[in-house]
Amino acid sequence: MKLGSTLELVMSSITWELLMIVPTRGGKRIHLSLVANPSHLEAVDPVVVGKTRAKQYYSNDSDRTKNMGILIHGDGSFAGQGVVYETLHLSALPNYTTGGTIHIVVNNQVAFTTDPRAGRSSQYCTDVAKALNAPILHVNGDDMEAVVRVCELAAEWRQTFHSDVVVDLVCYRRFGHNEIDEPSFTQPRMYQVIRNHPSALEIYKKKLLESGQVTEEDIHRIQEKVLSILNEEFLASKDYVPKRRDWLASHWSGFKSPEQLSRVRNTGVKPEILKNVGKAITTLPDNFKPHRAVKKVYDQRAQMIETGEGIDWAVGEALAFATLLVEGNHVRLSGQDVERGTFSHRHSVIHDQETGETVLPPGSCHHEPK
Ligand SMILES: Cc1ncc(C[n+]2csc(CCOP(=O)(O)OP(=O)(O)O)c2C)c(N)n1
Known part of the structure; x- marks a missing residue:
């Protein structure tokens, strides 16, 4: 397997957040962290994926080969919980991808007391992943060596193609869903x-x-x-x-690096900094052609910064983000509509009305394409 020696695995677990260093048979060491899962089935999935993405960011893992998420699902919940489908659909979006997650479905062929025929309309519990064209490897849980082979294949797929892969571990549960x-x-x-x-x-x-x-x-x-x-x-x-x-x-x-931590202090900045930063975030590049209404918004913002009067929510928010950036922090705003803002109040990413080019003032900010 082409897994790096410092591979970081973030996994879902049913119980608690736990961190451990696990030696591999090949003599490497894997830093494994289990993320706590509430009884709300699958709620932890986007947390694992988000944590993986954050780990990749903070460890400069730009090709996403050193940090990987593994999600362990039940067959009933994989087919039945909407958050699974939503998480799968985040997998290849440029602003959300983690370079592939390995999904292991512990398919005990029953969801608590519900038979498959009453719990889903598809043949396999893993069919939701077909929407991604992800490989789905069905394996007999009684065949140990086949399970190992399939898991190795899944890991190699992820490290080679950087996309999601699903293992359907077909097995059974010897005892009940819980003790009683x-x-x-x-x-x-x-x-x-x-x-x-x-x-x-x-x-x-x-x-x-x-x-x-x-x-x-x-x-x-x-x-x-x-x-x-x-x-x-x-x-x-x-x-x-x-x-x-x-x-x-x-x-x-x-x-966070010691350097970043040493910068943690009471919040609040001097008015001069707000003014400087405020100028940067209200200035559009020369020759940029914003929409007329957006131009007006930016002109008003510039005036608010100049006079210090009538600062609205959007400017307050932009100043907060900008001062965090100035202090060397990473600010990530994610979700549909965040660029313009649901109520058209934010306009943090502006589109040139002639070229379609986008800018996030100040232009030096990193802006990932949609
Ligand atoms: C969001 C949510 N909906 C419903 C439940 C109730 N519930 C608990 S276990 C279960 C069935 C889970 O089946 P499966 O994923 O196959 O896991 P298994 O128990 O068979 O390992 C359900 C519906 C829940 N815990 N969370």
Whole structure:
């Protein structure tokens, strides 16, 4: 795999925000951060994608190969929650792309108690991703090696083509949706089959033993090792006191450079700075031909800055953003209509009425095309 040694993975998780350094088999180290997910299904998706984009920005990962998002979905929610479709549609937009997200759908073939036929109109739970022409890799969760192969393929796809890829891990859930659930209330026949079905571990053990590559002793040793790690962690959990670092504190460390942090101080700037900055944000380039109404808005703004009187919301906002920029901060305003403003009040990006060229005063600001 062509994954960089400092690959940063941002993943959705059902429980908490956690940061860890994970060694890979190839001797590299991956910085893995899990983003807390509320019980509101899939709500974390755009958070993971946004965090990935921010990490890419702050780590100068311009080709988006060092930071990547992985989203883990349920089959019912992947097909049923609108935010999934919205997140997929952000994936290739220039101002939102993260160079591809790997989506892993843990497809246990039931959504809590709802059968697929009652939960979606498409054949596969992953069909929503067809709108992107993303590759969708369906794999049998009982076939360990196929799962590994497919996940490697997904990672290579993402690193090569920088676009989303979906793994549909077709499996089942041995027990209920939660501790108090009894799945045979609603899926009696499915659970009869599941009760008689060997576990993925049993299936793989059998396959390895038959191939002659490992012995019973080897398997026993590996199993004991894994069990002892789990037991140790379980015992340690009894008197575990959560650290602030495990939640919000940690993921901000290193997020901003010491130089940026040293500039954090009480807000508010001197009137001279507001005047200077105000001049820059109300001056249009020579020979630029704005719409007549916009020209008027800009003339009025220039007057507000000059006299210090009648400053409106839009100018106040522009001054706030501009002074943040002057202090070396990154300001990102995102969403449809943000350039002009929903009520035509902002006009931060102006279109030349003859050439169609756009400018974001002051012209030096970075403005990504639509
Ligand atoms: C936004 C939202 N809508 C509805 C629910 C209620 N709900 C909880 S679990 C669930 C089914 C999830 O099914 P699936 O994604 O297949 O995950 P599974 O539980 O099978 O792993 C639903 C609809 C919710 N938690 N959040």
